[in-house]
Amino acid sequence: MAPIVEFKNISKSYDGQSFVINNLNLDVQHGEFLTLLGPSGSGKTTALMMLAGFEAPTNGEIFVEGRPYSSLPPHKRDIGVVFQSYALFPHMTVGDNIAFPLQVRGHAAQDIGRKVAAALDMVRLPGVASRKPSELSGGQQQRVALARALVYEPKIVLMDEPLGALDRQLREEMQMEIKSIHARVGVTFVYVTHDQGEALTMSDRVAIFRRGVIEQIADPQTLYDRPGNAFVATFIGDSNLLTGRILGRDASRTMLEIPGAGTIAASAGDIGDGNANDAYVAIRPERILVSRSRTEDVGRNELSGTIDKTIFFGDHLKLVIRLEGGQLLQVKTETAQPFQQGQAVSASWSPEDCIAFTSPPANTRDGVVQSLKNTVAA
Amino acid sequence: MRHWRPASDHAPTIARDQARSERAAKLRAFMLIAPLLVFLLVVFIGPVATLLGRSVDDQEVAAALPRTVTALSDWQWGTPVPDSAYKALVEDLREASTPASLASAAGRLNYALPGMRSQLMTTRNRLQRADGATSDFKALLESLSPKWSEPESWAAIKQASGPVTDFYLLTALDMKRGPDGSITSLPANLSAFVPSIVTTFTIALTVTILAIAFGFPFAYLMASASDRVAGILMFMVLLPFLTATMVRILAWGILLGREGVIKSGLMALGLSEPLDLLYNRTAVNIALLHIFVPYMVLPLYSVMKTVPQAHLRAAASLGATPLTVFRRVYLPQVAPGLAAGSLLVFIQCLGVFVVPAILGGAREQGLPVLIAHYVNKTLNWGLAAALSVILLVSVYLLYWLFVKLTKSATLSLGAR
Numbered sequence: 001m002a003p004i005v006e007f008k009n010i011s012k013s014y015d016g017q018s019f020v021i022n023n024l025n026l027d028v029q030h031g032e033f034l035t036l037l038g039p040s041g042s043g044k045t046t047a048l049m050m051l052a053g054f055e056a057p058t059n060g061e062i063f064v065e066g067r068p069y070s071s072l073p074p075h076k077r078d079i080g081v082v083f084q085s086y087a088l089f090p091h092m093t094v095g096d097n098i099a100f101p102l103q104v105r106g107h108a109a110q111d112i113g114r115k116v117a118a119a120l121d122m123v124r125l126p127g128v129a130s131r132k133p134s135e136l137s138g139g140q141q142q143r144v145a146l147a148r149a150l151v152y153e154p155k156i157v158l159m160d161e162p163l164g165a166l167d168r169q170l171r172e173e174m175q176m177e178i179k180s181i182h183a184r185v186g187v188t189f190v191y192v193t194h195d196q197g198e199a200l201t202m203s204d205r206v207a208i209f210r211r212g213v214i215e216q217i218a219d220p221q222t223l224y225d226r227p228g229n230a231f232v233a234t235f236i237g238d239s240n241l242l243t244g245r246i247l248g249r250d251a252s253r254t255m256l257e258i259p260g261a262g263t264i265a266a267s268a269g270d271i272g273d274g275n276a277n278d279a280y281v282a283i284r285p286e287r288i289l290v291s292r293s294r295t296e297d298v299g300r301n302e303l304s305g306t307i308d309k310t311i312f313f314g315d316h317l318k319l320v321i322r323l324e325g326g327q328l329l330q331v332k333t334e335t336a337q338p339f340q341q342g343q344a345v346s347a348s349w350s351p352e353d354c355i356a357f358t359s360p361p362a363n364t365r366d367g368v369v370q371s372l373k374n375t376v377a378a
Numbered sequence: 379m380r381h382w383r384p385a386s387d388h389a390p391t392i393a394r395d396q397a398r399s400e401r402a403a404k405l406r407a408f409m410l411i412a413p414l415l416v417f418l419l420v421v422f423i424g425p426v427a428t429l430l431g432r433s434v435d436d437q438e439v440a441a442a443l444p445r446t447v448t449a450l451s452d453w454q455w456g457t458p459v460p461d462s463a464y465k466a467l468v469e470d471l472r473e474a475s476t477p478a479s480l481a482s483a484a485g486r487l488n489y490a491l492p493g494m495r496s497q498l499m500t501t502r503n504r505l506q507r508a509d510g511a512t513s514d515f516k517a518l519l520e521s522l523s524p525k526w527s528e529p530e531s532w533a534a535i536k537q538a539s540g541p542v543t544d545f546y547l548l549t550a551l552d553m554k555r556g557p558d559g560s561i562t563s564l565p566a567n568l569s570a571f572v573p574s575i576v577t578t579f580t581i582a583l584t585v586t587i588l589a590i591a592f593g594f595p596f597a598y599l600m601a602s603a604s605d606r607v608a609g610i611l612m613f614m615v616l617l618p619f620l621t622a623t624m625v626r627i628l629a630w631g632i633l634l635g636r637e638g639v640i641k642s643g644l645m646a647l648g649l650s651e652p653l654d655l656l657y658n659r660t661a662v663n664i665a666l667l668h669i670f671v672p673y674m675v676l677p678l679y680s681v682m683k684t685v686p687q688a689h690l691r692a693a694a695s696l697g698a699t700p701l702t703v704f705r706r707v708y709l710p711q712v713a714p715g716l717a718a719g720s721l722l723v724f725i726q727c728l729g730v731f732v733v734p735a736i737l738g739g740a741r742e743q744g745l746p747v748l749i750a751h752y753v754n755k756t757l758n759w760g761l762a763a764a765l766s767v768i769l770l771v772s773v774y775l776l777y778w779l780f781v782k783l784t785k786s787a788t789l790s791l792g793a794r
């Protein structure tokens with residue numbers, strides 16, 4: 001089936017000098033839950049506002065169901081928007097807020113009453129129709145905003161960090177709620193967040209934004225296991241990032257030397273046929289095994305080091321290992337590990353679990369610095 | 379402790395302690411507001427109460443002619459004036475040792491029945507010169523001034539016998555009591571005050587509407603502009619405040635006057651007959667708009683600033699046309715500011731004195747000008763007070779309407 005939304009070569013500049021969105025191409029499929037994830041200022045809101053019609057693209061065209069949408073005013077787009085601030089109308093009751101989109105569409109009064117009640121049932125808030133929004137808690141207001149954006153059955157629902165203002169527990173509860181509503185109504189959701197956990201739990205697909213371009217778009221599992229570049233690897237979940245030199249490469253494997261520590265094999269990330277020498281190796285902390293002595297398993301990468309720190313997290317233990325050569329490695333293990341600070345250990349992992357990249361994670365060494373900082377701070 | 383008491387016995391103690399601490403808190407709060415309360419009582423409530431009193435106060439006649447007032451107390455219009463009244467009046471007038479002691483009573487009676495002042499004064503003077511040896515007081519009075527044979531003179535005294543009267547308030551509304559006590563409106567050609575009231579309210583309403591027409595878009599622009607632009611616009615709004623009102627009014631006078639820039643400009647373009655820009659309604663409206671439009675812009679701006687853009691965007695995304703967004707989402711949220719601005723402009727327009735006096739013609743002279751006239755020129759405090767009461771009452775009615783309509787807590791006395 002053709003995608004419901006297509007961004008075709010979309011660029012956006014607010015100041016006429018720099019592009020906030022740069023030549024964006026993005027397809028949204030019918031009924032999917034797509035999340036735009038990225039650091040602050042990466043252009044997620046701008047992309048969403050262009051789709052909703054509140055900002056006009058500088059270049060390119062947005063198609064919805066094959067129709068060019070760029071010059072269509074917002075009220076004719078049939079796209080529901082849930083704002084971070086909820087944007088409930090304070091002078092109307094909850095019921096009137098939800099009835100608003102039906103009224104402006106000229107629905108009959110008895111239909112409106114029925115649909116408002118059904119929408120409130122859907123978000124599990126029956127019986128608050130006569131209250132003012134200010135009399136509800138943050139989570140309840142969020143549900144009302146959602147009910148209002150869904151009640152007129154729009155083609156697409158956009159949400160810009162709708163849970164940003166809620167505390168953690170409520171946020172997780174609402175994530176489940178939104179997900180289950182999506183499963184029930186089957187409308188296309190485009191969701192913006194800069195919380196990667198939220199993106200991974202809720203989405204069918206996640207688009208990773210960075211400085212106005214999409215770094216990678218894939219389902220959560222792929223993003224986590226097969227990040228396309230070092231930026232995605234460090235942005236999604238925890239990742240160790242070792243720097244090394246490329247010794248040789250074949251079709252699937254890259255051999256690298258980690259200075260002072262030894263050689264390892266890694267699967268190739270964005271390493272093409274280029275002749276760059278420096279590379280970054282990403283390894284997930286939970287994929288590393290730590291032992292007192294070397295295992296000498298030829299199928300695995302194995303580097304030696306000493307325990308720098310052990311940190312207790314309740315459900316797991318974090319070991320920070322200083323490898324020979326000085327680089328730090330974080331390892332997530334079970335809590336019942338008898339390691340002590342200063343102890344000599346061996347860390348091993350499978351070549352499939354580490355990926356080598358040549359493009360730097362953020363601006364030059366930012367990602368390395370950041371991942372090292374994480375290590376030290378933790 | 380000698381007696382052990384069950385826990386429930388503590389309850390009255392707790393309640394008493396709490397009541398005491400609440401009383402102390404209330405007392406402290408009262409002490410904090412007391413100075414301002416006293417100040418308000420002295421400078422605001424006191425004078426307003428006095429003013430209200432003045433508009434109904436009517437004690438001059440009873441003070442100067444006590445016997446006459448008593449003698450007339452049982453008299454009904456339509457029956458002959460009792461002989462005792464003639465006798466009492468003669469005694470009262472003989473008692474008045476100087477003309478000054480009768481002056482204020484004579485003035486008061488003259489308002490009600492023109493000619494009464496001289497009638498009373500002449501009678502007194504002649505009475506003081508004549509000898510007192512007579513018992514037919516009726517004949518005596520009628521010989522001194524034939525008007526005493528008309529019952530209207532006596533009705534005027536009876537109606538002015540106080541201690542309170544509706545005379546001034548009725549006069550202010552162009553109504554009067556006939557000698558029989560019935561209230562009638564003056565014919566249109568004689569009405570003096572209602573046209574002024576209408577003028578005052580018409581000007582105030584016109585200027586308020588103009589202020590909304592000019593102020594609303596301006597405030598909207600200001601609220602949606604960047605901080606820098608908003609600052610410049612705000613300065614433009616506040617600029618007039620930095621110039622004395624009188625200077626601005628005179629500047630308008632010069633600008634619109636016979637030799638003024640606008641006039642000569644229009645004439646040079648051949649657009650203008652020697653039409654008068656000064657001394658008419660237009661000049662007054664323009665000057666008042668100029669003076670009062672900031673009072674519209676500022677409250678509007680302050681509420682417009684609080685309406686989040688997300689509300690308007692949400693409404694549009696929900697399918698509302700720009701007009702519907704304005705009518706159903708924007709306007710209700712800025713209504714308190716609109717009402718507050720309108721109220722400020724309207725009420726201030728009701729009280730302007732200088733602008734119509736300088737820039738207006740005869741037909742622009744509203745209530746404040748009349749009030750000033752009665753206070754300064756004729757010393758008719760009762761009538762000036764009655765006209766003020768009309769202003770005051772209409773302002774409070776408007777305020778009440780405002781609170782009713784907007785249910786806004788910002789200007790009402792109650793808490794939200």
Ligand SMILES: Nc1ncnc2c1ncn2[C@@H]1O[C@H](COP(=O)(O)OP(=O)(O)OP(=O)(O)O)[C@@H](O)[C@H]1O
Binds near residue numbers: 015038041044046047
């Ligand atoms: N109305 C605007 N005028 C000028 N610049 C803007 C405007 N809106 C956004 N920008 C700029 O565009 C860039 C991208 O902003 P955008 O709001 O799309 O980021 P975002 O990904 O939503 O970030 P966040 O996670 O912080 O919400 C930022 O550098 C921002 O300063």
Ligand SMILES: [Mg+2]
Binds near residue numbers: 044
């Ligand atoms: Mg944003």
